[in-house]
Amino acid sequence: MGFLDRLFGRKVAEAAPTKEKTIEEAIAEVECPHGAVTPRWDSAADMGKTELVSAYVCEACGGSFSREEGERMGAAAADRLRISEEGRQERMGN
Numbered sequence: 001m002g003f004l005d006r007l008f009g010r011k012v013a014e015a016a017p018t019k020e021k022t023i024e025e026a027i028a029e030v031e032c033p034h035g036a037v038t039p040r041w042d043s044a045a046d047m048g049k050t051e052l053v054s055a056y057v058c059e060a061c062g063g064s065f066s067r068e069e070g071e072r073m074g075a076a077a078a079d080r081l082r083i084s085e086e087g088r089q090e091r092m093g094n
């Protein structure tokens with residue numbers, strides 16, 4: 001019994017986290033869908049030109065993404081919107 005107790009106690013102690021999480025680590029673990037990415041331009045003269053976007057910034061988490069990543073996220077958000085639109089139209093048709 002004494003041997004098993006020592007073995008069990010040792011395993012628990014090894015598995016237990018010893019380090020406190022920093023605030024930054026805790027925030028990073030919260031998954032953001034980045035559904036609110038907005039384009040940013042280096043020059044005000046370029047504003048509105050999608051091919052000259054310098055970066056995309058997520059309004060929800062403040063993360064910044066390259067133009068390629070931002071465009072992909074924007075397309076994914078548009079897909080979700082389109083799917084929900086189709087669902088609504090199907091229900092209205094009945």
Ligand SMILES: [Zn+2]
Pocket residue numbers: 032033034035058059060061062063
């Ligand atoms: Zn985000």
